[in-house]
Every structure is written in structure tokens, then in C-alpha cells.
Amino acid sequence: MIAAARTILRKDLLIELRTKESVPAMVLFSITVYVLFHFGLDRDSLDGELASGVLWVTLLLAAVIGVARLFAAEREQGGIDGLLLSPVDHTALFVAKATALFLFLTAVELVAVPAFGLLLLGPGLGGAFPELFAVLALGNLGVAAVGALVSALAAETRAHELIVPILLLPLLVPVLIACAQATEPLFRQEAVTEDLGRWLGLLTLYDVVFVLLSVAVFDFLLED
């Protein structure tokens, strides 16, 4: 199963490297949203609650793009038939897709978070590390698990580009709550760590529930 998952993951990463579709679009989207927030809020620099809210809303909206494209190659070029005909466990498919999404999100954040620090954040990013790494990693894991599930759910519908955002965003509300609350004290003028464990605990709970749930139900998607 691990070998199969690794093969599918390698295929997805190779496609992304050659076509450069999802990750550059997500990065570009994030930076555009920062510009929109700059004008929408009419603020040159943000801190505290406003900063963490803007960062996390932007990242989750960018994740929508990645989720919508996650099964694009399979859907548009009929690769799904090949995957389903091959004797591969669906769990392997889920693991591969969720890992691909996790790596895409990490790649996007490597650019989008420093860009946020540069463009909008008042206090500077220095004080936020290394706690921010933990929040980003746990947040990405939750988004990756839910995103792979939503992407597979929407893949076979007629209006999938419509279903993905309206299905994904409500499901991510707990992630937004936990990540924004955990990041907020790190973005104050004097960065502090406050209640970090409590929000990381909530994120971990969310991640565990949705990883297990997705593994359990993924078998019933993408059949026949």
C-alpha cells in the first residue's frame, strides 16, 4: 500500500512540477488577496487578531484552489479509470492525495507567509517562530485530510467547481478558529505564547478525527 501511495504521489508531484498549475496559482492568489485586504481594510500594517485573521482566511481561500485542482488530471484526462482498474487500495489513493495537498500547502506557505510578513504584518515575523511552524503544520494536516475527502466527493459531480468551496469552507471553520486564535498572540507587538497548547490540542483532535474518518469512508468514493 505504501509503495502504491508513493507511486501516485510521485506522479502527482511530477505533474505539478511539469505543468506548474496549482502551487504558483495559489501563491499568486494569496498575494492578490493581501493587496485586496490592504485596500479593503485601508491599513498599511496589521497586528494581533486582524493580522492572524487575514493570514488564515487568505491561506484557507488559497487552499480551495488546490483542493479544486486535486483530482483535475484524473477527471479531465480519464486517469481515474486507470487508477480504479489497477489493483490499488483506495486508502493508498487517499494517502497520496492528502500528502500531495499537504506538500502543496507547505510550498505555498513558504512564499505566502514571508510575503505576508513583508507586506502587511506590523511586528515582523521573527517573534512568531518556531511556534508558527507547529500551527502551520497541524493546520495543513487538517486541511489536507478534509481537502482530499472533499475533492473526491466533488470529483464526480456535475458542478464540482461550485461544490468544493461551499463544502470545504464550513468544514474548515474549526481549523480557522484554532489557527487564528493560536497565531494571534504571536502577531502582537510583543509576541507572547498564550493558550497555545489548548489550540494545538483542538487542531490535533480535528486532524485525528478527519484523517481516520476519511480513511474509513474513502473506499466508498470513486468506485465503478
Place this chain on the structure above:
Amino acid sequence: MYSKGLAPLAAATVVTITAAFAMVFFYAPNDADQGFIQKIFYVHVPMAIVALCGFVAGGVFAIKHLRSGDSSWDLRSYVAIHLSIILGVGVLATGAIWAKASWGHWWVWDEPVLVSFLVVFLLYCVYYPLRFSIEDPDRQARYSSVFAIAAGAFVPLNFVAVRMAETFTHPRVLSQTGGDLPGDMRLTFLVSLLGMALLFVTLWKLELTAKHASMQLKRLRNRARVAA
């Protein structure tokens, strides 16, 4: 098939709901703090509890469907979620009226139960576009069940998350709908809750019967067309 016991159930519903409303207006005392408007509590809270139980029941039926492959469980899950969404509109409307009357605003963000109910409601509204944009009936049933299970697991998680976010800024001592109601109010509340639950089950059975009948009619028509 689904209509067994529907008539006595409907009669019990009518009796219980009539009794509940009579108790709300003539037996339960006016709230010392909020006065008459507090009586909307006997509609709003039972409706919310029944709607949430309906969502969770939809998830349980969906698990049974995926386990057995019997599409009648999918129909049960669909009708339960459908009715809960309709009740959900009522919950949000009565909640807004109550909030306006007692706090002066149509919507308050620091009431965690109401806010998490809104998130759950928004999520379940996606059930319709998801279900009806899949044509193949077998796949439609399977995908809807997967949604119902994921959303059912999301309901308690979301409540925990929203409550944590709110208590962070507004510590609260007691939940307002908690068990510290005086006896006559609690009895009225329990009768209202029972009435709402009976109403839900009656409507659920009725809708299942109607859906089942129209499906059979379609099957018979198809057979007649093939024979002709």
C-alpha cells in the same frame, strides 16, 4: 412499508403539541427576567435539539447504508437531513427573534450555540447541490452517505471549537439552557421537546411513504412503457 403506525403517531403528535402549547401559555410562569418573550424558548430549543439529532441520525442511517448497500437506508438518511434543514431555518429565525427581543440585536456572535448552529446549517445546505448534481442513483446514494457521515462527525467537533473560541473572550458561568430550570418550566420544556420529536418522526415517516410511493409509481410506469 414506511407507513406502519403512522396514524396513531400523528394522533399522538397532535395531542402532545396541543398540550405543549397549552402548557406554554397557561401553565408555565412568565420569566422573571425576560417576561413573555422567554416563551419562544419552548419552540426554539426543542427545534434545535431535534434538528441536531436529525442530522446525527442522518449520519447513522448513512453508515447503515454503506455497510449494507441497501438504498432504503440512504432514503431514510436523506429525509432525516432534509427535515432537519427545514427545522434549521426555524431555529435560526426563532433564535434571531429571541435575540432581538432580549438583547436588541437580530444576531449576536457571542452566543456559541447559535453560531455553531449557523455553521452546521451552512454545511448541511450543501447536501442538496451535492446530491442532485450526481445522476447515477447508486453513486448518488453512496456519495450522499459519505457526506452525511463526515458532516455528522463535524457537528460535535464544530460545537467544541466554537464554544472554545467564545469562552476565550467571554467566560460564562452557566449555560443558559442548562438544567437549573424551575420545575414547572422544566416540565413544559420536556413536553415541548417530546412534541417536537414526535412531529419530526411523523413528518419523516410521511415523507418516506410519499417518496417510496412516487418511486414505485415511476417503476410501474417504466414497466408499462416497456410492455407497451
